[in-house]
Amino acid sequence: MRTFLARSRVGRLLLAAGVAVLVIPVAIALAVGNESGFEDDDGNLAPNPLGLNFDWNSFAPTTWSGTAPNRTSEKVVSGWSFDGIEDASVTNSDNAFAGGTKQDDECATVGTAKPPNKDDLERVYFSTKTVLGHVYLNLAWVRIQQNTTSPSAHVAFEFNQSEELCGGSSDGLVERSTANGGDVLIVYDFEGGSTDVPTIRLSRWIAAGACEVGSHSPPCWSVAQTLGTGVAEARVNTSVVGPVQDNIAPTAEMLGINEFGEAGIDLTDAGVFPPGQCRSFGNAFAVSRTSGESSTAQMKDLVGPGNVDIRNCGRIIINKVTVPSPDPTDTTFNYTTTGGLDPATFGLKDGESQDYGDTVLAGSYTATETDPGPNFALSNLTCSATGGHGSSATTDTGTRTATIDLKAQDTVTCTYTNTLRLGAIKIHKTSTKGNAPLAGATFGVRRASDNSLVASVTTDANGDACVPDLTFGNYTVTETAAPPGYQINDTTTHTVTVDSVATCSTGDPETISFSDTPLSEIQVLFRSLAGPGVTAASIDCGVSPVSENGAPDPAFDDTNETFTGLVPGTYTCTVVVDP
Numbered sequence: 001m002r003t004f005l006a007r008s009r010v011g012r013l014l015l016a017a018g019v020a021v022l023v024i025p026v027a028i029a030l031a032v033g034n035e036s037g038f039e040d041d042d043g044n045l046a047p048n049p050l051g052l053n054f055d056w057n058s059f060a061p062t063t064w065s066g067t068a069p070n071r072t073s074e075k076v077v078s079g080w081s082f083d084g085i086e087d088a089s090v091t092n093s094d095n096a097f098a099g100g101t102k103q104d105d106e107c108a109t110v111g112t113a114k115p116p117n118k119d120d121l122e123r124v125y126f127s128t129k130t131v132l133g134h135v136y137l138n139l140a141w142v143r144i145q146q147n148t149t150s151p152s153a154h155v156a157f158e159f160n161q162s163e164e165l166c167g168g169s170s171d172g173l174v175e176r177s178t179a180n181g182g183d184v185l186i187v188y189d190f191e192g193g194s195t196d197v198p199t200i201r202l203s204r205w206i207a208a209g210a211c212e213v214g215s216h217s218p219p220c221w222s223v224a225q226t227l228g229t230g231v232a233e234a235r236v237n238t239s240v241v242g243p244v245q246d247n248i249a250p251t252a253e254m255l256g257i258n259e260f261g262e263a264g265i266d267l268t269d270a271g272v273f274p275p276g277q278c279r280s281f282g283n284a285f286a287v288s289r290t291s292g293e294s295s296t297a298q299m300k301d302l303v304g305p306g307n308v309d310i311r312n313c314g315r316i317i318i319n320k321v322t323v324p325s326p327d328p329t330d331t332t333f334n335y336t337t338t339g340g341l342d343p344a345t346f347g348l349k350d351g352e353s354q355d356y357g358d359t360v361l362a363g364s365y366t367a368t369e370t371d372p373g374p375n376f377a378l379s380n381l382t383c384s385a386t387g388g389h390g391s392s393a394t395t396d397t398g399t400r401t402a403t404i405d406l407k408a409q410d411t412v413t414c415t416y417t418n419t420l421r422l423g424a425i426k427i428h429k430t431s432t433k434g435n436a437p438l439a440g441a442t443f444g445v446r447r448a449s450d451n452s453l454v455a456s457v458t459t460d461a462n463g464d465a466c467v468p469d470l471t472f473g474n475y476t477v478t479e480t481a482a483p484p485g486y487q488i489n490d491t492t493t494h495t496v497t498v499d500s501v502a503t504c505s506t507g508d509p510e511t512i513s514f515s516d517t518p519l520s521e522i523q524v525l526f527r528s529l530a531g532p533g534v535t536a537a538s539i540d541c542g543v544s545p546v547s548e549n550g551a552p553d554p555a556f557d558d559t560n561e562t563f564t565g566l567v568p569g570t571y572t573c574t575v576v577v578d579p
């Protein structure tokens with residue numbers, strides 16, 4: 001349980017006409033908070049229902065992971081990303097920079113030490129959101145119970161772009177970067193006293209130019225820029241504000257006077273996030289300093305480092321799916337976009353994706369699939385947004401367009417599903433005699449474009465044969481074999497256009513019909529009854545015989561002529577007997 005050195009009046013009673021009225025002072029957010037929608041300068045954590053109604057406790061309840069006293073927490077509420085980092089306190093095993101470490105020292109050695117009372121931090125909080133193209137950052141620090149009435153506070157918050165650890169270090173510090181304008185250092189200086197207003201300064205890690213410490217040379221922290229009204233605002237819970245309730249701590253607690261400070265910063269107006277350029281900071285830590293006037297101040301308590309997500313960009317992913325999958329046609333589907341996506345056009349096959357990464361500026365975009373016909377039709381188009389910062393997307397399958405409203409830190413994924421449009425060719429075979437269904441006829445079906453054989457089918461008892469799963473286009477159908485006892489009437493190649501969705505049993509398959517002629521044979525047998533060779537005969541039916549008996553009966557010397565493969569018609573056979 002905390003005890004407080006001083007307690008402010010959070011309200012006062014007025015007696016009027018015998019009625020007690022509780023008057024509560026209301027802190028009014030300045031320009032930054034009004035624009036961002038976050039109560040960043042009232043010195044407490046409580047949402048004010050009469051004001052912006054969003055403050056640090058709006059993230060409650062929070063979940064802290066890890067092992068105390070070095071836990072972290074993250075959450076997204078109403079588009080605000082929250083990150084909290086816990087630190088050991090009132091112990092010699094507290095994380096700290098080695099003695100004499102200065103702010104300019106890169107990849108400094110980390111050890112353990114017990115910081116002075118006013119420099120002993122318990123937690124730091126970060127929240128960020130992009131509003132109307134401006135990136136807003138809120139900072140807060142919590143320190144241990146104070147033993148003086150107006151202790152100063154000097155806290156430096158460092159934000160890094162790199163993920164490369166310092167020389168294999170296990171303490172989480174990363175290499176500083178001068179890219180993209182450089183890493184960022186924000187110093188929160190509060191000299192103490194109930195009416196003091198904190199000063200917020202910003203430096204960049206630079207490769208060239210003037211250093212904050214004049215005797216240093218780059219790379220170094222640049223000359224600090226004091227962030228004025230409209231760019232930054234801050235407040236500490238001095239006696240004017242009084243004790244405040246912290247509901248986002250691992251365990252909710254009351255914070256005494258001068259034990260909590262916050263600030264709100266417009267990082268876009270501060271030049272950290274120039275319009276139209278992606279910036280991203282994923283690592284942060286806070287350190288208390290002996291003073292705030294110079295980067296030569298000694299570093300004391302170290303909180304973190306920990307992961308943060310401060311960026312003005314999001315991510316867009318376009319996925320391609322076909323039915324069936326894998327796509328038997330190996331088709332490439334083409335897309336066009338608006339909004340400045342790079343590449344503006346691209347092609348995808350089944351199972352492929354166009355991932356623009358997390359460097360897409362928050363804004364409006366469209367992605368449109370070129371008409372996938374004739375072989376495919378867009379059967380489904382869905383988009384989903386993750387991240388919780390308010391991104392959305394609408395889809396129109398008629399125009400095959402996804403319209404995306406991308407918010408910073410979110411990912412929007414759109415999936416285009418195309419179904420292969422397949423048709424069928426149904427072949428019907430009949431006999432010229434009575435138009436009866438004819439089984440056993442064989443047909444070859446080929447793709448007209450390259451004459452490749454698609455299928456060879458044989459008619460069934462109903463005289464039908466069907467070729468399913470045909471992509472749209474032209475095909476040729478040719479009868480290759482007639483049933484036994486029949487003659488192919490049409491040996492020509494017929495072109496069939498498949499342009500409607502169908503199977504062999506559903507829809508409207510393409511149809512083509514053929515007929516074959518039944519064949520007959522005539523057999524004429526001559527025999528000499530007087531004995532072999534006594535009489536002989538010649539047989540002529542006007543057609544060539546297909547076969548002749550080659551093994552006559554020894555007793556009679558038979559002549560046997562067979563005329564086969566005869567189409568329907570009139571045939572006259574002449575037999576001449578000559579003894």
